[in-house]
Amino acid sequence: MEVVWHHELHQESHRLPAGGRNLWTTVGRHGSELARHSSANRLSAGLKAIGTERGDVVAWLVGHHPEWIYLYFAVAKLGAIVLPLQAHRVGRSDEAMTYSLKKAGVKVLVIGDITGVDQTDDTVPYLCSLFPEVKTAKPGNLQIKRIGTYSMNEVLTMGSDAKLIAEVTALQDQLDCHDPFQLVFTSDMIIRNASNVYPSVIEVPITKHPKVKDVRVVSVPDPASVEEICACIILKEGQTTDPEEMKTYCVKIGMVPIELPGYFIFLDEFPVTTTMQKVDRKKLRLIAMEKLGLPKES
Incomplete structure (x- = not known):
């Protein structure tokens, strides 16, 4: 029914x-x-x-x-x-x-x-750090x-x-039970130790590293955590680094353990979709697995 x-x-x-x-x-x-x-x-x-x-x-x-x-x-x-x-x-x-x-x-x-608290010290500086628009705005002219x-x-x-x-x-009365109802996850979401990890949460801070030109995060198979996180990085011209340096950087900027990539690999380019409009994460995942020496999934 x-x-x-x-x-x-x-x-x-x-x-x-x-x-x-x-x-x-x-x-x-x-x-x-x-x-x-x-x-x-x-x-x-x-x-x-x-x-x-x-x-x-x-x-x-x-x-x-x-x-x-x-x-x-x-x-x-x-x-x-x-x-x-x-x-x-x-x-x-x-x-x-x-x-x-x-x-x-x-x-x-x-x-x-x-919601706030009854009393706090240095309220104005704290609010300005949360809302930079307040600090630079004139009264009645909030940016x-x-x-x-x-x-x-x-x-x-x-x-x-x-x-x-x-x-x-x-x-x-025009709605049908087959209509889309709830957006639960996107196809590139990673499940690690029963937690959902969104690539953007990892990609955005890594992109700010001075040596990094671009980065995409994909999942690779892992027996312990179901999926392990692999950061695929394109470095800026003339730059060199290694996985340990990138891991140290991620820890230093406060990346929580569940989001910390288990692998870092370095590529010259990312595979793109047939329309050339975006990175093909499925192909990128296969490239990462091959580079890491992980067995292909059956």
């Missing part, structure tokens, strides 16, 4: 007694199936109001809050693609985060509120890199429009 899940959500929310089933009790907030369904409809309509369409990728970093549940259902109701993020999985630098978001084709990014930012309340308010809610409801 083929069932579109949002139909089941609608039926479930009306099948339960008044008040419905409690879904969460964290931080003093309570919710029910019916409340979730209603809030998801408003949020879905609000996302549509700001330009989100069927097939768009919507990502979020909101922690363990009810908004996570609202977003999950609201995005899917639109026929958009769900992409929950974890900060430690997409990188700790602006470059790594930007690369990851572009790689996934994210159109809308939702971030949770920022923001991206525009088109909305608060969750603004999106929900826009989503309260009855016409928009009707449009979203009608759109749900």
Whole structure:
């Protein structure tokens, strides 16, 4: 039997007694199936109001809050693609985060509120280190890199429009159970010791090494960790180095053990796809395995 899940959500929310089933009790907030369904409809309509369409990728970093549940259902109701993020999985630098978001084709990014502490020393310098735009901006003239930012309340308010809610409801009838729903991983993601490692998190910092011209990270077979990380490096003209120097550099810049490549190899060029538009990681992986003397997979 083929069932579109949002139909089941609608039926479930009306099948339960008044008040419905409690879904969460964290931080003093309570919710029910019916409340979730209603809030998801408003949020879905609000996302549509700001330009989100069927097939768009919507990502979020909101922690363990009810908004996570609202977003999950609201995005899917639109026929958009769900992409929950974890900060430690997409990188700790602006470059790594930007690369990851572009790689996934994210159109809308939702971030949770920022909580602080009651008291801290040197607050202004600390904030300036987090937000360089604040340090160089004049009052009322904050230099923001991206525009088109909305608060969750603004999106929900826009989503309260009855016409928009009707449009979203009608759109749900066009969705099919075979439509793409959630982006779980990309093809170049590496699984190491049961952890997901994104190549961009490793590639971006290695690229900053003064001797490195370009780098691509691929996985190679490893009996102990399922997949081992291999950094394939093209050096700048006239430069020389060795795996030990590169490993020392990675440790020095704070690369965590799970992301630290087990192998470093040096190449003159990377294989490219037939369209010549990007590096062919599958071929690069085979080259790395051959260079490392690893047996071919059956």
